[in-house]
Amino acid sequence: MGFKVAVVGATGNVGREMLNILAERAFPADEVVALASRRSLGTEVSFGDATLKSKDLETYDFSDTDLCLMSAGSAVAKEWAPRIGAKGCVVIDNSSCWRYDANVPLVVPEVNADAVAGFTSKMIIANPNCSTAQLVVALKPLHDRFVIKRVVVATYQSVSGAGKEAMDELFSQTRAVFVTDPIEPKRFPKRIAFNLIPQIDVFMEDGYTKEEWKMMVETKKILDPKIKLTATCVRVPVFVAHSEAVNIEFEKPVSAEEARDLLRSAPGCLVVDKHEAGGYVTPYEAAGEDATYISRIREDITVENGLSMWIVSDNLRKGAALNAIQIAESLVNRKLLQAKKRAA
Numbered sequence: 001m002g003f004k005v006a007v008v009g010a011t012g013n014v015g016r017e018m019l020n021i022l023a024e025r026a027f028p029a030d031e032v033v034a035l036a037s038r039r040s041l042g043t044e045v046s047f048g049d050a051t052l053k054s055k056d057l058e059t060y061d062f063s064d065t066d067l068c069l070m071s072a073g074s075a076v077a078k079e080w081a082p083r084i085g086a087k088g089c090v091v092i093d094n095s096s097c098w099r100y101d102a103n104v105p106l107v108v109p110e111v112n113a114d115a116v117a118g119f120t121s122k123m124i125i126a127n128p129n130c131s132t133a134q135l136v137v138a139l140k141p142l143h144d145r146f147v148i149k150r151v152v153v154a155t156y157q158s159v160s161g162a163g164k165e166a167m168d169e170l171f172s173q174t175r176a177v178f179v180t181d182p183i184e185p186k187r188f189p190k191r192i193a194f195n196l197i198p199q200i201d202v203f204m205e206d207g208y209t210k211e212e213w214k215m216m217v218e219t220k221k222i223l224d225p226k227i228k229l230t231a232t233c234v235r236v237p238v239f240v241a242h243s244e245a246v247n248i249e250f251e252k253p254v255s256a257e258e259a260r261d262l263l264r265s266a267p268g269c270l271v272v273d274k275h276e277a278g279g280y281v282t283p284y285e286a287a288g289e290d291a292t293y294i295s296r297i298r299e300d301i302t303v304e305n306g307l308s309m310w311i312v313s314d315n316l317r318k319g320a321a322l323n324a325i326q327i328a329e330s331l332v333n334r335k336l337l338q339a340k341k342r343a344a
């Protein structure tokens with residue numbers, strides 16, 4: 001018997017991608033239910049060759065649902081994840097609401113798949129922030145071999161990371177520039193078309209933004225609390241896929257060639273690193289793909305045991321939907337997800 005799976009936020013960027021990936025990877029589901037707010041009642045979303053009509057989260061009964069993939073923001077996750085968990089349904093949540101709870105595992109399967117077993121205390125597993133997921137996939141094999149001391153990251157994050165309204169804002173502002181209409185930022189603090197914005201999420205007291213803080217805290221929780229990380233997160237006028245310029249300091253000596261070889265065989269990683277014009281991956285090429293692409297791997301001669309590299313991945317897939325479904329697959333593979341008995 002297969003599982004009954006609910007996707008909460010099914011009309012959103014991440015939710016739609018979750019439905020695509022569940023179908024693509026033939027997740028063992030007997031039934032998939034699309035849920036969103038009442039506003040979207042009856043909205044059609046694609047699931048493989050089928051079309052699902054979105055139902056209202058408020059009135060849905062989770063009693064016979066086994067797994068809930070949730071991507072509807074923190075407020076919805078805060079209220080609903082415990083209620084859904086209390087019905088015996090395992091929740092994999094994409095928001096930041098549960099990520100820092102000591103009783104909720106934060107999982108990137110290429111890095112810490114075994115941590116999924118810790119879901120039993122709250123019936124919730126958290127998915128990391130999009131920029132963290134692709135970073136730790138690339139850092140993990142390097143950390144295992146050369147031991148990372150410090151990471152300095154600058155991100156170049158696409159607008160889809162801020163939801164479907166943010167994508168519309170980039171589109172409409174770009175159009176407005178060409179037809180000389182006035183531009184009024186709504187979802188972003190400044191104009192995003194033909195510009196970039198060095199602020200993602202709110203400011204913290206120490207001058208970092210919450211997005212930068214998330215990357216630091218999540219890397220420690222998923223990979224190793226001893227790793228020091230500092231980030232500058234920047235929103236750029238790209239629709240899909242986040243890029244990161246990453247500088248890493250290791251305890252042990254490392255060459256660019258050794259790192260390249262190691263990353264070539266590492267799970268989830270794809271090295272594209274030719275020293276010629278265009279011999280690297282850009283966000284446009286990573287959009288719609290599953291891999292974390294690593295390019296521009298080179299030794300940093302200004303520090304001992306240092307490397308610099310360029311990491312690109314589709315934020316809606318590895319950064320969100322794909323990672324969530326890989327977590328679900330980790331549960332299934334470890335026989336930690338049980339299908340409930342349902343009326344025939």
Ligand SMILES: NC(=O)c1ccc[n+]([C@@H]2O[C@H](COP(=O)([O-])OP(=O)(O)OC[C@H]3O[C@@H](n4cnc5c(N)ncnc54)[C@H](OP(=O)(O)O)[C@@H]3O)[C@@H](O)[C@H]2O)c1
Nearest residue numbers: 009011012013014036037040071072073095161163164320
């Ligand atoms: N985009 C990324 O790269 C990324 C990466 C990692 C994590 N995340 C997280 O994933 C979540 C969703 O992101 P997104 O980009 O998919 O946003 P989005 O495109 O704005 O979609 C939001 C979804 O949530 C639903 N929703 C909102 N309020 C609801 C409510 N009260 N009850 C039920 N459903 C509700 C919306 O339904 P309606 O259409 O009915 O409003 C929609 O389906 C966020 O927590 C985000 O932080 C996103």
